[in-house]
Amino acid sequence: MSSNSVEIHLSNSTMGFSTTTYEDETIVYMCSNDESIKFGAAAVPFFYYTVFTLSLLGNGLILFLLLKYEKIKTVTNLFILNLVISDLLFTITLPFWAFYHSNEWVFGNGMCKVVSSVFFIGFFSCILFLTVMTMDRYLAVVHAVSAARTRKLIYVYVASIAIWVISFVSTVPKFVLYGTRKHDSAGILCEETGFSADKIDTWRRLGYYQQLTMFFLFPLIVILYCYTLIVVKLFNTKMHNKDKAVKLISVIxxxxFICWTPYNVVIFLRLSPGDPCNDYLNNAFYICRNIAYFHCCINPFFYTFVGTKFRRHLSALLGTNCLSMFRRSSSSSRTSEYSPQTIYE
Known part of the structure; x- marks a missing residue:
């Protein structure tokens, strides 16, 4: 392919682009990635369809129980509602990506932009809501007296609006950069395209820095700090089942850490000098990214079914006694200042 004449194939269904020739431009295509594309086609679709099914059932069940049995206008429930919505936004895009990895992008240039934007909005907001919910639990447990006065609904509304705005703004570059292009062997691709290689590389690197700082290091520091102080607080109380609460926190x-660290390490390596088209690094990116995405779909369970009330709702829905195995721990913790369940209720 000549560097002086590069053809870009974009769908004209939405953006009105057609095949265009750019003179004296750098090459638009960053890497051929043939081996990585083949690896993605083999590994990604089954995983995406599986996560889609589990997430849709799990988050859908939580949303149903929340709307049917709970008062929505409480601090905890409003945060859970927002977290479930962000996970569902992320989840509904997975079938598109699964089909895309096993075939090619057949949904048009406009849908490429929309699906990628919805995907990243759900992805970013999921992490931020996890972080804010951790801070809220820290306030409720460590500063219970003052939190009773400050944890008002306006506090949830402001935090939620801020998270959604940050997520939308962080996704704008994705909407602008993403589009369709023709690949010689892989067919129509949905990825960053339509600009010079230097511009795409610059925005991609900015996106990596954003992911590392705003959506990994900051949440990780907050989570470690808040849960450390929560554990210290629990050990200083008369709580009977504190070991169970500490184990729950450790699991969270x-x-x-396990789901997000490998993904961000690979992103860091992509920022380092080296071959940007390294197939081993790109294959590791596929694997670690899938692990991180899976966490986005299972995290609501940590914030719902660890508490007795959601298990009670599920028991009422199924007409069974799902709580029998938990009766002993629930009754023994009634006289305690805290219980494992109240950490997330």
């Missing part, structure tokens, strides 16, 4: 922190 480890799940976040």
């Amino acid at each position: 922190v480890l799940a976040f």
Whole structure:
């Protein structure tokens, strides 16, 4: 392919682009990535369809129980509602990406922009809501007296609006950059295109820095700090089942760390000098990204079914006694200042 004449194939269904020839421009296509594309086609679709099914059932069930049995206008429930919505936004895009990885992008240039934008809005907001919910639990447990006065609904509304605005703004570059282009062997692709290689590389690197700082290091620091102080607070109380609460917190922190650290390490390596078309690094990116995406779909369970009330709602819905195995721990913790359940209720 000559660097002086590059053809860009874009769908004209929405944006009105057609095949165009650019003279004296750098090459628009960043990498051929043939081997990585083949690896993605083999590994990604099944995983995406599986996560889509589990997330849709799990988050759909939580949303149904929340609307049917709970008062929505409480601090905890409003945060859970927003978290479920962000996960569902992320989830509904997965079938598009699954089909795309096993075939090609057949949904048009406009849908490429819309689906990628919805995907990243759900992705970013999920992480931020997890972070804010951790801070809220910290206030409720460590500063229970003052939190009773400050944890008002306006506090939830402001935090939620801020998170959605940040998520939308962070997604704008994705909407602008993403589009369709023709690949010689892979067919029509949905990725960053339509600009010079230097511009795409610059925006891609900015996106990586944004992911590392705003959507990994900051949440990780907040989660470690808040849960450490929560654990210290629990050990200083007369709580009977504090070990169970500490184990629950450990699982939540480890799940976040294990799921998100490999993905962000690979992103960091992509920022380092080296071959940007390294197939081993790109394959590792596929694997680690899928692990991170899976966490976005399972995290609502940590914030709902660890508490007795959601298990009670599920029991009422199914007409069974799902709480029998938990009766002993629930009754023994009634006289305690805290219980494992009240950490997330």
